[in-house]
Amino acid sequence: MFFDTDCGGVVHNLAYLRFIEIARTLLAEQLGLALSDMAATQKYPVVVRTEIDYHRAAKLGDLLTIEGWLDHLERVRFWCAFRIVRDTDDALIAECRQTLALIQMPSAKLLRLPDSWDRYRAAAVDAH
Template identity: 60%
Template sequence: MPETPYLETREEVMFFDTDCGGVVHNLAYLRMIETNRTRLAALLGMKLRDMAQTQLFPVVIRTEIDYKKPAVLGDELVIEGKLESVERVRFWCSFVMKRVVDSTVLITCRQALALVQMPQGKPMRLPEDWAERFAHLAAVKAKG
């Protein structure tokens, strides 16, 4: 079976990531996920410079997130991102955020994305080669 695209990124919780309660603010978690997802997109063939030239962007159309445990100032975090499933016009990525020191799961997240041609805002089909490259992920979604 082909490998599922997967990427780990690391973050350290900074002052600007925390709220008045001293824990990571929900928007900071999403920023960290965004960094992982952007780098994962590059593995899928959607590099930032190419997107800027073609004006074809993966756009988040749905986010599902579960906050399990809080991260705090100074925590080192690892974000694991992977391509979860592929459909005709959208794809799903999933993310798990853990504290490095004890591997505690802090966040689980799924995001649905669609390719959108700008500036028209026109949804586009996923690249033709994705059907073959990620057939094992399309089959998983069809069974679910």
């Protein structure tokens, strides 16, 4: 989108965070973590840390693919990882890793990941 770029047609670094936010929401749905369930239980994953390595610049008009996966789980934290690739030449544009935690709203109390998340551990081990 034009608003994602500077006057030279290069994608702003902050635009990648928005792209990753969308990809993380889709990943949650793929893992069976429906947004409607989060809203009903008031239990939400929150981003604690984001690391991004920028490899190449994406430009206005580039078609990008964002691949996301569950990377690692612990008792109260989990990690998601992402790769952004330009479709035309498969160039790696950026890589991202995010640390997340589960909280109970409205108190923002940190929660241990539920036992039901054990089914995701295999997916995290098998991930890239």
